[in-house]
Amino acid sequence: MRAFWDLRWFFWQERFKYSFGILLLIIVALLSLLPPYVVGVVVDAIEQNRLTTDMLAGWMGAMMAAGICMYVLRYVWRIMIFGSSLHLGRTLRYNLYQHFTRMSSDFFGRKRTGDLMAHATNDITAVQMMAGQGVLTIVDSLVMGGFVVLAMAVGISWQLTLITLLPMPLMALLTSWYGHLLHQRFGDAQQSFSQLNNRTQESISGVKVTKTFGYEQEDIQAFDEQSRDVVDKNERVARIDALFDPTITLIIGVCYLLAIGFGAGYVTDGTITIGQLTTFSVYLGMLIWPMLAFGWFFNIIERGHASYDRIRQLMAERTDITDQKAGVKDVPAGVLQIDIDEFYYPRSETRALHGIRASVQPGETIGIVGRTGAGKTTLLRLLLRELKSGDGAITIGGVPAEAYYLDTYRLAFGNVPQEHFLFSMTLADNIAFSNPEAAQQDIQRAAGLAAIHDDIVALPQGYATAVGERGVTLSGGQKQRISIARALLQNPEILILDDALSAVDATTEQQILEALKREREGKTTFIVTHRMSTVKEADAVWVLENGTVVENGSHQALMEARGIYAEMVKREELKAQVERGDR
Numbered sequence: 001m002r003a004f005w006d007l008r009w010f011f012w013q014e015r016f017k018y019s020f021g022i023l024l025l026i027i028v029a030l031l032s033l034l035p036p037y038v039v040g041v042v043v044d045a046i047e048q049n050r051l052t053t054d055m056l057a058g059w060m061g062a063m064m065a066a067g068i069c070m071y072v073l074r075y076v077w078r079i080m081i082f083g084s085s086l087h088l089g090r091t092l093r094y095n096l097y098q099h100f101t102r103m104s105s106d107f108f109g110r111k112r113t114g115d116l117m118a119h120a121t122n123d124i125t126a127v128q129m130m131a132g133q134g135v136l137t138i139v140d141s142l143v144m145g146g147f148v149v150l151a152m153a154v155g156i157s158w159q160l161t162l163i164t165l166l167p168m169p170l171m172a173l174l175t176s177w178y179g180h181l182l183h184q185r186f187g188d189a190q191q192s193f194s195q196l197n198n199r200t201q202e203s204i205s206g207v208k209v210t211k212t213f214g215y216e217q218e219d220i221q222a223f224d225e226q227s228r229d230v231v232d233k234n235e236r237v238a239r240i241d242a243l244f245d246p247t248i249t250l251i252i253g254v255c256y257l258l259a260i261g262f263g264a265g266y267v268t269d270g271t272i273t274i275g276q277l278t279t280f281s282v283y284l285g286m287l288i289w290p291m292l293a294f295g296w297f298f299n300i301i302e303r304g305h306a307s308y309d310r311i312r313q314l315m316a317e318r319t320d321i322t323d324q325k326a327g328v329k330d331v332p333a334g335v336l337q338i339d340i341d342e343f344y345y346p347r348s349e350t351r352a353l354h355g356i357r358a359s360v361q362p363g364e365t366i367g368i369v370g371r372t373g374a375g376k377t378t379l380l381r382l383l384l385r386e387l388k389s390g391d392g393a394i395t396i397g398g399v400p401a402e403a404y405y406l407d408t409y410r411l412a413f414g415n416v417p418q419e420h421f422l423f424s425m426t427l428a429d430n431i432a433f434s435n436p437e438a439a440q441q442d443i444q445r446a447a448g449l450a451a452i453h454d455d456i457v458a459l460p461q462g463y464a465t466a467v468g469e470r471g472v473t474l475s476g477g478q479k480q481r482i483s484i485a486r487a488l489l490q491n492p493e494i495l496i497l498d499d500a501l502s503a504v505d506a507t508t509e510q511q512i513l514e515a516l517k518r519e520r521e522g523k524t525t526f527i528v529t530h531r532m533s534t535v536k537e538a539d540a541v542w543v544l545e546n547g548t549v550v551e552n553g554s555h556q557a558l559m560e561a562r563g564i565y566a567e568m569v570k571r572e573e574l575k576a577q578v579e580r581g582d583r
Contacts, residue, residue: 003130003305006312010091010131014084021080022139024073029144031066031073033151036286038063040279047274085132092124092311104319105386106346111314114197119314122193123307126186130304137297145290152283156276160266164259164284171251171291175244179298182240187306189233192226199226244295252288259284320346320388327405332412333493334397336360336383336524343382343390343547352378353547356392362493365517365525367535369568370544376528377418379544380496383526384413414492416500420479427456428463430482434490442489449515450485451508452478476503484512488519495525501534509534532569541565 004011011018038059045051096119153161203210203219210219263277272280336359343353353375360366368376381387382394385401394401401409414434422430431446432438438446443463447453455478459465467474474482480503487495495516501509509531516525517537527535535541536555543551543558543565551563558565 003301003308004134006305006308007088007127007131010088014087017080017084018135021077021084022135022143024077024080025136025139026143028070028073028077029140029147031070032144032286033147033283034066035063036279036282037151037155039282040273040275042275043278044273044275081135082132085128085135088131089124089128092127093120096120096124096311096315099315099317102319103317104321105381107317107319112194112198113201114199115194116314117197117201118190118194119311122190123310126190126303126307127311129300130308134297134300134304137293137300141290141293141297145287145294148283148286148290152280156280156283157266157272160259160262160272160280163262164255166258167251167254171248171294174247175295175298178240178243178247178295179302182237182299183302183306185233185237185240186303187310189230189237190307190310192230192233196226196230199223241299244299245292248288248291248295252284252291255284255287256281321385321406323405324403328399328403329405329408331408331493332396332399332401332404334362336494337393337395337398338379338383339394340379340382340389340392342392343378343387345378345387351547353382353390355548358542358549358552360524362524363522364539365527365537367538367541368526368528368544369530369532369535369541369565372530374544375547376544377498378547380415380498380526380528383494383496384415385409412493414487414490414495416480416483416487416495416497418499420476420483420500422467422474422479422482425466426463427459427465427467427482430467431485431489434486438489443485446485446489447482449488449512449519450481451504451511451515452481452485455481477505477508480504481508481512491523493523495520495523496528497526498528499530501527501529502531506533513537532565532572543568 042051042056042059045055100116149161149165152164199222203223210216259280263272263280266272267274267277338356338358338360340353340356342351344350345352356379368379370376378387382389383401385406389401396404396412423433428440428443431443435442440463444453447456447463456463456465480500484497484500487497501512504512513534527538529535538555540552541555541558542549543563545564551558551561551565553561559569
C-alpha cells in the first residue's frame with residue numbers, strides 16, 4: 001500500500017473524481033446482492049408451493065431495474081477512475097519530459113536513450129494501471145467482498161460463513177508472498193527492457209557503420225541475446241504471475257466444498273432453507289471476482305510500485321545548472337569577459353581548462369583553433385552554460401553568466417554544434433526551429449546566407465521536402481548549412497560555429513563567411529575550426545593548447561610571431577599543395 005501513499009499527491013488532486021467513482025462502486029456492490037437474494041426467495045417459494053405469477057413478475061422487474069442501474073453506474077465509475085488514471089499518465093509524462101529539458105548535457109551523457117524511453121513508456125504505463133486498475137481491484141474486492149460476506153453472515157448463517165471462509169487467511173499469505181517476489185522480478189524485467197531499447201536505438205542509429213564493417217550478423221546475434229534476456233526475465237515474472245489464479249481458484253474450490261458439505265447438514269437439521277443455501281452458493285460464487293481481483297491487485301501494485309520507484313529515482317536527479325532566485329531577466333548584451341582559473345569535468349581529476357583570460361567586444365569575430373582535445377568545445381560549452389564555470393567567471397555586459405535566467409541567457413546565443421541534428425520534418429520547419437513564427441521569406445533569406453537556398457529549391461518539393469530522421473537524406477555539408485541557417489534565423493547576439501564548416505568546400509565556405517561579416521555587424525561570432533583559412537579574416541584568433549590560450553592575435557600578427565598558429569597554417573598549405581600534386 002506504500003505505492004498508493006507515494007501517489008497521495010495525485011489522489012488528493014483528483015479526490016472528487018475518485019470519491020464519486022468509489023461511491024458508485026459501493027452502490028453497484030449493494031445492487032449486486034439483490035439477484036442472489038431473489039433466487040433464494042424464488043427457490044423457497046417453489047419448494048413451498050407458494051410462487052405466484054405476480055410475485056415472479058415483481059422479483060424479475062426488480063432484478064431488471066437493478067441490472068440497468070448497475071450498467072449505467074459501472075459506465076460512469078469507469079469514466080471517473082480510468083479517466084483519472086489516464087490523466088496521471090499524462091501528468092507523469094509531462095513532468096518527466098520537463099525534467100529532461102532542465103537537465104544538463106552531463107545527465108544525458110550518463111543516461112542511455114533506451115533507459116529514458118523505457119521510463120517514459122513502460123514505467124509510466126505500469127504506474128497508470130496502478131492508479132486505474134489497481135484502485136478498482138482493491139476497492140471492488142474489499143467492498144464487494146465485504147458486502148457479500150456480510151450478507152452471508154447476517155442474512156443466512158454466520159456459522160456457515162465462518163466455516164466456509166477458513167481458507168482465506170492462507171490465500172492472503174500466499175498472495176502477499178507472490179507480490180514480494182513479483183516486485184523484484186518485474187524490476188529486473190523493466191531494466192532488461194531498457195537495455196533492449198538501448199540496443200535497438202543504437203543498432204538503428206548506427207546501421208550505416210554496421211553495414212560498412214560487415215557487422216550485421218554480430219549485431220543480430222547481440223540483439224537476439226538481449227531479446228532472449230528480456231524473454232527470460234519476463235518469463236520469471238510470468239511464473240509468479242501464473243501462481244495467482246490457480247491458488248485463488250483452489251482456495252475458492254475448498255470454500256465451495258466446505259459450503260456444500262456443511263450447508264447440506266444445516267438444511268437437513270432445519271437451520272437454513274434450501275433457498276438460503278442456494279443464495280449462499282451464489283454469494284460464494286460472487287466472491288470469486290473479489291478474490292481474483294485481490295490477487296490481481298498485488299500483481300498490478302507491485303508492477304506499478306517498481307516502475308514508480310524507477311521514475312522517482314530519475315526525477316530525483318538534479319542539475320548543477322540552475323537559475324538564481326533573483327536572476328536577471330534581460331537578454332545578455334555587451335562586452336563578453338572570460339576569466340577561467342580552472343575547470344574540471346564532473347567526476348574527473350584531469351584539468352580541462354585553465355588560465356584563460358579574454359575580452360570580446362560586441363561585433364568582433366573570434367577564431368578558435370587548436371589540436372583535437374585542446375579544450376575548444378569545452379570553452380564553448382562554458383559560454384553556453386551547458387557546464388558550470390568552475391573556478392572563475394564569465395560575464396556579459398558586466399553581469400555574471402550565472403546571474404541571468406537560463407532561458408533568457410541562451411536567447412543571446414545561436415549555436416551550431418559539431419553534431420548537426422535535423423528533425424524528421426520539412427526543411428523549412430527545420431530551419432524555423434529557432435524561430436517558429438518566422439515568415440517564409442525570412443526562412444529563405446537565412447538559407448541564402450548559409451548558401452543552402454539553391455540546393456533546397458532544386459529539390460522536387462523545395463522547402464516542403466521532408467528529411468529523414470537526423471537528416472539521413474542529406475549530405476554532411478547540406479546538414480551543416482541547414483544548421484547554420486537555423487542559427488542565423490534566430491539573429492542572436494552571439495553566434496557560435498563549432499567546426500560547422502568542415503564539410504563544405506572552400507568556395508561555399510567563403511560565401512558563408514562573407515555573408516556572416518556583412519549581416520552580423522555589431523554582433524559577436526565565434527568560429528571554431530581545424531581549417532586555418534576559415535579564421536584569416538577574424539578580428540582575433542585564439543590558439544588553445546592543453547586547455548589554455550597560448551596565442552592570441554590577428555592572423556597577420558600570429559603569422560609574424562612564427563608560433564604554433566603559423567606552424568598550423570604552413571602545415572595546412574603544404575597539405576593543400578600535396579593534394580593538388582604540386583612539388
